[in-house]
Amino acid sequence: MSLDTLSQFIEAIEKAGELARIREPVKARLELCEIADRVMKQPGGGKALLFENVILDNGAKSEYPVAINLFGSMRRMSMALGAENLDDVGARITQLLDLKVPEGLLGKLSMLPRLLEVGKFPPRIRGGKPACQEIVWKGDEIDLGRLPIMTCWPEDGGPYITLPMVISKDPKRGIRNVGMYRVQVLGPKTLAMHWQRHKVGAAHWREMAEKRERMPVVIAIGADPASVYSASAPLPPTIDEFLFAGFLRRSPVSLAKALTCDLEIPAESEIVIEGYIDPSEPLVVEGPFGDHTGFYSEADLYPQVHVTAVTMRRSPVYASTIVGRPPMEDYYLGHATERIFLPLLKLTVPEIVDYHMPAEGIFHNLVFVSIDKQYPGQAYKVMNAMWGQGLMSLAKVLIILDKNVDVRNVQEAWWVALNNIDPERDVRFSMGPVDVLDHSSRAFTYGSKMGIDATRKWPEEGFTRNWPKLIEMDEATKGRIDQMWAKLGLGPGDRSEQWQRSGGSGNDDAFNRAEE
Ligand SMILES: Cc1cc2nc3c(=O)[nH]c(=O)nc-3n(C[C@H](O)[C@H](O)[C@H](O)COP(=O)(O)O)c2cc1C
Numbered sequence: 393m394s395l396d397t398l399s400q401f402i403e404a405i406e407k408a409g410e411l412a413r414i415r416e417p418v419k420a421r422l423e424l425c426e427i428a429d430r431v432m433k434q435p436g437g438g439k440a441l442l443f444e445n446v447i448l449d450n451g452a453k454s455e456y457p458v459a460i461n462l463f464g465s466m467r468r469m470s471m472a473l474g475a476e477n478l479d480d481v482g483a484r485i486t487q488l489l490d491l492k493v494p495e496g497l498l499g500k501l502s503m504l505p506r507l508l509e510v511g512k513f514p515p516r517i518r519g520g521k522p523a524c525q526e527i528v529w530k531g532d533e534i535d536l537g538r539l540p541i542m543t544c545w546p547e548d549g550g551p552y553i554t555l556p557m558v559i560s561k562d563p564k565r566g567i568r569n570v571g572m573y574r575v576q577v578l579g580p581k582t583l584a585m586h587w588q589r590h591k592v593g594a595a596h597w598r599e600m601a602e603k604r605e606r607m608p609v610v611i612a613i614g615a616d617p618a619s620v621y622s623a624s625a626p627l628p629p630t631i632d633e634f635l636f637a638g639f640l641r642r643s644p645v646s647l648a649k650a651l652t653c654d655l656e657i658p659a660e661s662e663i664v665i666e667g668y669i670d671p672s673e674p675l676v677v678e679g680p681f682g683d684h685t686g687f688y689s690e691a692d693l694y695p696q697v698h699v700t701a702v703t704m705r706r707s708p709v710y711a712s713t714i715v716g717r718p719p720m721e722d723y724y725l726g727h728a729t730e731r732i733f734l735p736l737l738k739l740t741v742p743e744i745v746d747y748h749m750p751a752e753g754i755f756h757n758l759v760f761v762s763i764d765k766q767y768p769g770q771a772y773k774v775m776n777a778m779w780g781q782g783l784m785s786l787a788k789v790l791i792i793l794d795k796n797v798d799v800r801n802v803q804e805a806w807w808v809a810l811n812n813i814d815p816e817r818d819v820r821f822s823m824g825p826v827d828v829l830d831h832s833s834r835a836f837t838y839g840s841k842m843g844i845d846a847t848r849k850w851p852e853e854g855f856t857r858n859w860p861k862l863i864e865m866d867e868a869t870k871g872r873i874d875q876m877w878a879k880l881g882l883g884p885g886d887r888s889e890q891w892q893r894s895g896g897s898g899n900d901d902a903f904n905r906a907e908e
Pocket residue numbers: 554555569570571572573574575586587588589590591592593623624625626627713715722725726783
C-alpha cells in the first residue's frame with residue numbers, strides 16, 4: 393500500500409521502531425538542530441524524531457509538532473519509496489527503459505501490463521476541498537512566525553524552511569517543476585528563495601523576469617514521502633516531479649488548485665505557502681547558511697517571495713531537516729537518487745557498471761565510477777560524458793575504476809585507485825560549471841575539475857610493464873579453514889563480513905575477477 397500522507401509515513405516509521413517522540417520542550421532556534429545533528433551522526437543515521445513540544449522564537453509553544461530525519465536511514469528511505477531496497481527502484485526503471493518489442497504474440501502481450509502501469513502514474517487533480525486547505529490564513533492572518541521554522545546554526549541569517557517542495561511552472565511550455573530549495577524567512581509574509589542558478593526553478597524565474605511578469609510560486613511542506621523525495625531528484629526540466637513520484641509510489645499523486653495562484657499543490661500536503669515573486673523588485677540578501685558542505689555559505693542575493701496565503705491540514709506536522717557536516721539526512725535522499733538514476737545514466741554512458749557518491753564527498757565533490765573497459769582511453773571518455781550530464785556536470789573529482797571494483801565500498805575503491813595510478817600520467821584537469829556551494833573555486837560557480845583514470849592500464853595506453861596479480865588464498869585452503877574456523881573461537885572470520893564491519897559492502901570477491 394502506498395503512503396499517501398506524511399502522517400502515514402510517520403506511523404509506518406513508528407511501527408518499524410524507528411521513531412523517537414520528544415516531549416521535552418525544545419527551541420526551534422538551535423536546540424532542535426543540535427539534537428537532530430547528534431542523532432543523525434549515530435550509526436545507520438539514527439531514528440526519525442517527532443518533537444511534540446517545540447518552543448517558538450517568541451517563547452510560545454508551537455501549535456504544530458516538528459518531524460525530522462524521516463528519510464535519514466536506508467530503511468526509512470526505502471520505506472518512503474515503497475521498496476524493499478533502493479536498488480529495486482533502479483531495477484524497475486531498468487525494466488521500464490527496456491522497451492524492445494519482444495518476439496511473438498505472447499511476448500508482445502507480456503509488455504501490456506508494463507505499459508498500462510505507466511499510464512497510471514500521472515498526477516490527478518481532485519475536486520472539492522483538499523486536506524491541505526482545511527485551515528486557511530489570508531491577509532493579516534498570515535504570520536510565518538507561528539510555524540516552528542528552525543534556525544539551524546548560530547550564524548545562520550534567520551529561520552529556514554529546509555525540506556520544502558517548491559512548485560513553479562515553465563512559463564513557455566507550462567511544465568511544472570518541483571524542487572527542494574531552502575527558503576529563508578525574512579518577515580511574517582516574506583521569504584527569500586534560494587534556488588541556485590543551475591536549478592530548474594531558477595531557470596523559470598529567469599524567464600519570468602525577462603517577460604517582466606509576476607511569478608507564482610508555492611512552497612509545500614510535508615506530503616506523501618515519494619513526492620517529498622522527488623523534489624530533491626535531479627530530473628530533466630521536461631519531467632514533472634509529481635509524475636515521477638507517481639511512478640515511484642505506483643499510484644498517482646493527488647493535486648489540488650492553490651487558492652491564490654495558478655499552480656497545483658499536493659492535496660495531502662501538511663502546510664502550503666502560496667505566493668509570488670515580482671521581477672521588478674530588487675533581489676534580497678539570503679544567508680549566511682550552515683550548508684551541507686559542512687561550512688557556512690556566504691550571504692548572496694536571491695528573489696523575494698511575497699506570501700499570499702498559508703493553508704494547512706487541521707493538525708499539520710511541520711516536516712524539516714538540517715544540513716551541515718556530513719553525514720546528515722540528506723545523504724540518504726542523495727543516495728536514493730544515486731541508485732535510482734543509475735539506469736538512466738547507463739542509457740547514455742552504457743559502459744558504466746556502477747557509481748557511488750560517498751557522504752564525505754557531499755555528492756558533487758567526489759564520484760567513484762566503475763566501467764566495463766573495452767578500449768584504450770575509455771576512462772577519459774566516461775569522465776567527459778559524466779561532466780556532460782545534468783547536475784553531474786558539477787562533479788569536482790571523478791575516479792574511474794574497472795568493472796569489478798565495488799565502488800560502493802569506499803575503502804576498496806580508494807585502495808584500488810591509489811594502487812593503480814601514476815598521478816602525473818593518470819590525472820587530468822578540466823574546466824566547467826561548479827556547484828554554487830563550492831567555496832574553493834577561482835570564481836563563483838566556475839572552476840576546475842579533476843578526473844582520475846584508476847583503471848588497469850593497457851599496452852595501447854603506453855603501459856608495457858606487467859600488471860600485478862591480486863593476492864588471494866587458494867580455494868582449497870580457504871575451505872579447510874572454513875571448516876575449522878568456528879572451533880578456533882576467533883570471532884567472525886567471513887572475509888565479506890569483515891569488509892562490512894569496516895564500512896564496506898562486502899563484495900571484495902567481485903574485484904578479484906577484474907584482475908583475471
Ligand atoms: C535537504 C536539501 C536541501 C537542498 N537545498 C537546496 C537549495 O537551497 N538550493 C538548491 O538550488 N538546491 C538545493 N538542494 C538540491 C536540489 O533539491 C536538487 O538539486 C534538485 O535536483 C533540484 O531540483 P530541480 O532539478 O528541479 O531544480 C537541496 C537538496 C536537499 C536534499
